[in-house]
Amino acid sequence: MSSPNEISPEITGTIPLPPKAEINEALGANHDLFTGIDELIDNSIDAHATKIAVVFYLSDMRMVQIAIHDDGDGMSKETLEKVLRLGSHEARSSTNIGRYGMGMKEGSYANAGLTTIVSRVRGHYGHGYRLNKQTLEAEILSEKSVNRVWNLRDSVIGPNRGTTIVWNQLVRTYQGNKIDEARAFVSSTLERLRKHIGIRYHRFLESDRLDVSFHNVVDEFVPGLAAGPKAISPFAYRRSGDPDYPRTLTLDGKKDGPAVTAHIWPNRSRTDNFNLEAKDELGHQGFYIYDANRLITHGGWHGYRQAAKDTKLLRLEISSPELLDSTYMTISPQKGSVRLTPEFHDLVDRLKDPSDPSVTFATVVADAREALRASNSRSADADPIPDVTKDFPTAPKEVIWETEKFIPGGQVKIEWGTVEDGGFVAVDPEAHTITVNDSWREALAHTTATGSAASNPGDEAPLLKTLLYLAFGQIAVSTRMSAKAKANLELQMSILNAAADVDPLLNDAS
Secondary structure (H helix, E strand, O other), rough: OOOOOOOOOOOOOOOOOOOOHHHHHHHOOOHHHHHHHHHHHHHHHHHOOEEEEEEEEEEEEEEEEEEEOOOOOOOOOHHHHHHHHOOOOOOOOOOOOOOOHHHHHHHOOOOOOEEEEEOOOOOOOOEEEEEEEOOOOOOOOOHHHHHHHHHHHOOOOOOOOEEEEEEEOOOOOOOOOOHHHHHHHHHHHHHHHHHHHHHHHHHHOOOOEEEEEEEEEOOOOHHHHHHHHOOOOOOOOOOOOOOOOOOOEEOOOOOOOOOOEEEOOOOOOOHHHHHOOOOOOOOOOOOEEEEEEEEEEEOOOOOOOOOOOOOOOEEEEOOOOHOOOOOEEEEOOOOOOOEEEEHHHHHHHHHHEEEEEEEEHHHHHHHHHHHHHHHHHOOOOOOOEOOOOOOHHHHHHHHHOOOOEEEEEEEEEEEEEEHHHOOOOOEEOOOOOEEEEEEHHHHHHHHHHOOOOOHHHHHHOOOHHHHHHHHHHHHHHHOOOOOOHHHHHHHHHHHHHHHHHHHHHHHOOO
């Protein structure tokens, strides 16, 4: 029904309103380096890539170029020209994530003044274009230039198909003139990117559907392999905070209805899987929404309710494609946040456990509160223990870090090194260090790290290091030692050294 005051003008013609090149600056306003690379990885996965190589080019320890290569299907000339247009993208499916046709352009314009794209379909010649953020045109690369860009892939990714994207004139890099600050910027950026990718794509990485590798090219030398991302699942707890969880709730308790899986974490975890990208302690509760197996949001209630300390262990996993429909939520163009609709609020209120309809979302919240209360009550029974450094073996470290009751004085570090007089182990309370004789490292690491040397040096000899922590950890963080404590330590060292002197495994190794 129209308003009585509605204006109905006569139309005499139209004029075109093409955007100006300045729009490219606005396109990248909501991206940073991490979400920009996200967009390219998303596109690679949609193109059925199994390998992605990210290469960082450094000059005087400053990041000057980034290249992202994949072994996906590649794009024909016609398809590539289509996706370079703003708003153009491949049709949605259950496995791809594109919605708006903006991602590759947005992510690239946010990070680079120049973006070069070269793609090749198996059995065909490659073709390429360069985008300049200052224009609305795509520059066509010569055959020679296409080959030169394609050759960047030689030592980092194998197949003769796929897509390569190169960012130049980087805008989100260190701009100062101090080499130590430049080095620190690169180191912290790569570490944060490893975690970011490890979280967002953890389902792909942990199932070996995708291999993402990092490489550094320093001052024009050949690429060197760097530490790459590993899966960081927000639900990879060693044991649940409540034995009845995880549990899945569905709309009205119907077995085939849209589902939400509730998880209750154990209290006081300090693992990367719990801390994720280092939000505050209340920032990890809430909704974990997946789109085509990419983790879109990791935590936050997005207006459904307020974060509270007593629900900080509660995480809701949402993977049902039905819930990604616009009826329930709108996903941002950057695919990093959501807006929930009133229908979603109604859906959560109607969630029930199909195996026990009396269990609702309110029940889940109450259980999360009780798990936290019970954990806090139990924690009062245990004595404080020494804290450990990040390079302590992973499995026992996670258990240690599940308590916040640490002895004051610092963190215990256990390392391989030189021990005076060739002894087996030495304790240095001033440095909070327990040193194991490096002469026996190979024998001990191989026999106590699941039958072979651990891929992470910190995980070598986990049982040995844990036993040494339990035996000498309190001494290692002691601010002062009595004469009796020193005498006891010397006696314990003598006993250990005597056992090491006659152990055939250690003597064979040395």
